[in-house]
Amino acid sequence: xxxxxxxxxxxxxxxxxxxxxxxxxxxxxxxxxxxxxxxxxxxxxxxxxxxxxxxxxxxxxxxxxxxxxxxxx
Numbered sequence: 001x002x003x004x005x006x007x008x009x010x011x012x013x014x015x016x017x018x019x020x021x022x023x024x025x026x027x028x029x030x031x032x033x034x035x036x037x038x039x040x041x042x043x044x045x046x047x048x049x050x051x052x053x054x055x056x057x058x059x060x061x062x063x064x065x066x067x068x069x070x071x072x073x
Contacts (some may be wrong), residue, residue, distance in 0.1 A: 015053050015054065015057060016050055016053045017032045018056060019053075019057055020053075035050070
């Protein structure tokens with residue numbers, strides 16, 4: 001039961017950290033720890049950046065160009 005909850009939480013709540021970890025080649029747990037430390041030192045301002053990245057990740061397929069490229073012609 002706890003493993004299912006942890007898996008659900010990591011997939012949905014920490015998707016930004018996983019995405020950044022894959023992009024930068026760093027463990028996502030390390031990014032989470034740094035995010036927590038930076039949030040404490042800057043009084044929570046990285047949370048705004050986190051939510052902006054979360055919104056962008058959820059909507060990035062919508063924002064992609066639907067126009068055909070030169071290679072599609």
